[in-house]
Amino acid sequence: MVKATPQVTVSAPGKIIISGEHVVVHGYPALVAAVNRRIKVKIVSSRGSLGVFPLHSWTFVKDALETLVKHIGFSPKYLDVKIKSDIPIGSGMGSSAAFAVAISMAILKKTGKGYDLKKIGDLAYELEKKYHGNPSGVDIAISTYGGVLWYRKETEEFKVFTNVNVSKKLPEVFLLDTGKPDETTKGTVAHVSSLLRNKPVKTVKTFEKVEKVTRAFLQYLIGEKSDNFTNLIKTNERLLEELGVVSPSTRSLIKKIEDSGGAAKISGGGGIRGASGIMLVYHKDKQKLLDFAKKKNLKLERVTFGGKGVAIEK
Numbered sequence: 001m002v003k004a005t006p007q008v009t010v011s012a013p014g015k016i017i018i019s020g021e022h023v024v025v026h027g028y029p030a031l032v033a034a035v036n037r038r039i040k041v042k043i044v045s046s047r048g049s050l051g052v053f054p055l056h057s058w059t060f061v062k063d064a065l066e067t068l069v070k071h072i073g074f075s076p077k078y079l080d081v082k083i084k085s086d087i088p089i090g091s092g093m094g095s096s097a098a099f100a101v102a103i104s105m106a107i108l109k110k111t112g113k114g115y116d117l118k119k120i121g122d123l124a125y126e127l128e129k130k131y132h133g134n135p136s137g138v139d140i141a142i143s144t145y146g147g148v149l150w151y152r153k154e155t156e157e158f159k160v161f162t163n164v165n166v167s168k169k170l171p172e173v174f175l176l177d178t179g180k181p182d183e184t185t186k187g188t189v190a191h192v193s194s195l196l197r198n199k200p201v202k203t204v205k206t207f208e209k210v211e212k213v214t215r216a217f218l219q220y221l222i223g224e225k226s227d228n229f230t231n232l233i234k235t236n237e238r239l240l241e242e243l244g245v246v247s248p249s250t251r252s253l254i255k256k257i258e259d260s261g262g263a264a265k266i267s268g269g270g271g272i273r274g275a276s277g278i279m280l281v282y283h284k285d286k287q288k289l290l291d292f293a294k295k296k297n298l299k300l301e302r303v304t305f306g307g308k309g310v311a312i313e314k
């Protein structure tokens with residue numbers, strides 16, 4: 001039996017979907033990487049009632065604790081919960097999943113219940129369902145296990161994933177935040193589901209094309225094929241546009257990046273009307289991209305793929 005701890009800090013990574021967002025909700029594979037952005041959740045026993053910092057996360061934390069308590073059958077009464085994160089919220093980098101994973105591990109550790117990564121992931125998935133309705137679980141899996149994963153949700157209870165050993169020196173990719181979308185991920189997922197209902201034949205064809213490009217990304221990463229990375233990103237982006245999850249302003253920005261010789265794609269839920277969250281940007285001539293960004297006053301951030309999964313912090 002593991003002993004309960006008076007204080008525990010857990011961190012979990014955010015993620016970037018390299019390919020397969022949205023279709024992964026419908027049973028197609030996704031290729032996803034943990035990134036070097038993390039959330040930290042610190043839980044300390046307190047004397048009074050529930051304390052949450054920052055305060056605007058109060059309802060979020062309260063809901064999470066209620067769900068966790070229901071699932072693990074234990075009620076940690078008085079807690080101070082502190083959250084610190086450098087994962088942008090609601091922009092496609094899995095901030096809510098990283099929170100769900102970190103708080104699940106922290107509570108399991110705090111209450112002295114035994115746990116392993118599977119248990120943490122299962123609990124966090126229950127939380128994620130509260131925020132997202134019908135999540136694929138890919139965000140939870142990557143934040144729990146870290147690295148780079150090939151992921152497929154076969155059924156609600158049966159999800160298959162495996163670590164991808166990236167053999168290639170990964171191309172240098174950047175993130176560009178187009179801003180917080182008007183729609184939540186739940187909203188964009190519902191949009192794609194309604195496309196599938198209303199135009200099943202056409203939509204399934206698009207899904208199948210996405211699967212093909214996801215597989216091509218995989219073969220590129222494991223060194224099986226030396227596809228053109230720029231073209232893979234462009235193809236993936238066009239298919240996401242077909243699914244209607246890239247807003248007009250983001251599409252026009254992506255077009256300009258392409259005209260400069262680069263490529264970009266949204267990553268995660270995307271956005272339909274205003275902004276579309278985080279984008280993955282690549283240019284084989286890095287300097288050209290940096291010059292372009294400077295001219296357009298765009299903030300590019302370097303991102304590294306494949307960080308560690310959820311972990312206790314010292």
Ligand code: PMV
Binds near residue numbers: 021025135185
């Ligand atoms: O927007 P995010 O970070 O929640 O990414 C979600 C990825 C989707 O495929 C759009 C939804 C899902 O549950 O897989």
